[in-house]
Amino acid sequence: MEWFNVGRIVNTHGIRGELRILSTTDFEEERFAVGSKLAAFKKDDKKPTWVTISSSRRHKNFILVTFEGMENINLVEPFKEGLLKVSMDQLAEDELEDNEYYHFEIKDCEVFSEEGELIGVVTDILETGANDVWEVKAQNGKKHYIPYIEDIVKDINVDEKKIIIHVMEGLLE
Template sequence: MTDWFIVGKLVNTHGVRGEVRVISSTDFAEDRYAVGTELMIQHEGKNEKTLVTVRTHRKHKNFDLLQFEGYHNINEVEVFKGATLYVSGEQLEELDEHEYYYHEIIGCTVVTEDEETLGTIKEIIETGANDVWVVKREGGGKDILLPYIEQVIKDIDVDNKRIIVDVMDGLME
């Protein structure tokens, strides 16, 4: 059975020619939305799945705009609004050492070198210089923003969903 991984959320249509507006949550948007890539669309809580093939992809503001083969007008894609977009695990490529997919990092428990549990990674923000990992604190409170740099991230164990960090002064305030 194939594993499917979330790559984005279909938030709206765009124009009248069947484009959809996607808020991406993928680390390799150019690869995920390449022409000819097969994706799956599913509404949360529903069993119905729709397989689609990317016909076109372009960036527009903070969105990825996609058009699928066989869908040529707004009426045909209107039903996809609010759905989640997935990619097959079979389409994921092997990464180099010390490179990770977002789905491997999100959900990991973050602990300090002194074994203090800080929380769980809930989101990854791309900033340009380096990614920032958003940690939801274990006891509640304001999220912790950890830059993905070697001075902070000391060890990543995706098999055990555990990340060891060195919290530099000012990161927890």
């Protein structure tokens, strides 16, 4: 089964079984909502424990959660430094807007100019706040940084792993 990280369990919080989570998802409200089911991977463990969120709240830069049936620090201590993940099936239930994609769908896509020239392959995605910026590695090893904005990105076909962009002056320098 394919898994996708949604949070890192940083530490426990208090003695009532709360865990301090550093979110790694854009869907915090859904992933950490009461009743959500997540796969909890203990540190260095390959097999998940399925958990259900029984409480969730923001605290500073973290999300504090408790799992159903684990309202005691002794029961959640083993999850410290672990990961919370969702399966591919759970991702399929998300309703993405048009022109919204998961990072894993964009990574490894080939990027072409409107003229059909291969520019490179998306190797990383940087979240800048205003818009994402794609790191595109050319065949010669040079890296280009392509902002994900309407004026530049003209077409995305995740099934074919192909992206077409408008190359503005100075974009690839």
